[in-house]
């Protein structure tokens with residue numbers, strides 16, 4: 001997490017809010033505080049041209065408020081492009097609650113947070129993210145309808161992680177097709193870094209297809225559990241980035257493609273679930289292109305979760321969720337072609353496509 005965040009000194013060099021790179025045209029940023037429950041939260045609303053800003057709430061013990069602000073802004077901007085490129089009528093937003101989800105989260109705090117979400121009148125719709133459970137979203141749902149990711153018994157679409165994993169699998173197959181000429185993953189060595197909610201399901205798809213799956217995690221218990229369940233090999237080396245492999249799937253933290261790791265990477269494809277995989281989207285996107293590594297943009301291929309929660313708003317069923325998620329395969333191939341044709345990185349190609357959809361809607365709205 002820390003490596004995802006810009007150093008405090010760098011942040012202080014420019015104006016504190018509108019001058020931040022991560023502020024990037026945010027429409028609204030809301031700071032929420034409640035002394036009684038200890039709530040300190042920031043809601044970032046990046047863009048609402050395509051629809052209400054939907055994005056999860058992350059609860060994290062940030063080192064300082066700058067880190068929290070930077071995190072929410074980066075994540076909320078990412079949601080704008082994720083929803084746009086997935087063809088959803090949603091804008092981009094995100095929220096962070098500052099605190100330890102294990103020790104400081106209480107029902108009162110969650111409901112107070114829900115009241116703040118409600119006060120925005122539907123401009124921002126929340127959902128789960130790191131540090132949140134479906135039960136927390138149910139508490140938010142007690143005070144506002146502007147929440148997704150609630151229990152199935154309350155009309156929710158259920159856990160989004162398996163769908164996210166399916167989308168990542170689709171994006172990975174498309175990237176393999178582009179890079180290796182075939183989307184068959186059988187025999188391909190895939191490094192899955194992080195075998196949590198998404199990583200485990202991804203491992204299940206990969207092992208089913210007879211890929212050679214190597215798993216890495218900081219949680220030894222999970223490693224043993226997932227390894228024995230799917231027959232995946234546990235990584236026991238010291239530096240995962242240097243490992244010979246066909247595909248690297250970051251499914252733990254962001255910013256793992258950075259100055260330190262990029263020179264070591266042996267994999268020819270990067271396709272994973274983590275948000276903000278490129279520490280610097282311009283510098284590291286370009287370096288990956290230079291190295292001939294096919295990078296499937298994170299916000300494109302990890303959109304299964306948002307497609308899943310969007311079903312709660314649009315009232316579509318499981319089959320439509322699967323169809324939309326399977327379409328990630330086609331969109332990823334289109335992005336690889338566009339990047340090649342225009343001589344730009346895949347990240348830039350995906351951003352351009354998303355931005356053009358937003359611009360087109362803006363024009364329509366002006367008519």
Ligand code: NAD
Pocket residue numbers: 130160161162164193194195196197198199216217218219222251252253254273274275302303305
């Ligand atoms: P999770 O918390 O369930 O799993 C993360 C796993 O990564 C854990 O097993 C953890 O032990 C491991 N991990 C943490 N630090 C690590 C490290 N340094 N090296 C190796 N392993 C490490 O999270 P998740 O829901 O599976 O999500 C994974 C990633 O995908 C996150 O970055 C998340 O933001 C992103 N994402 C998730 C969804 C979703 O639907 N869950 C949707 C979009 C994006």
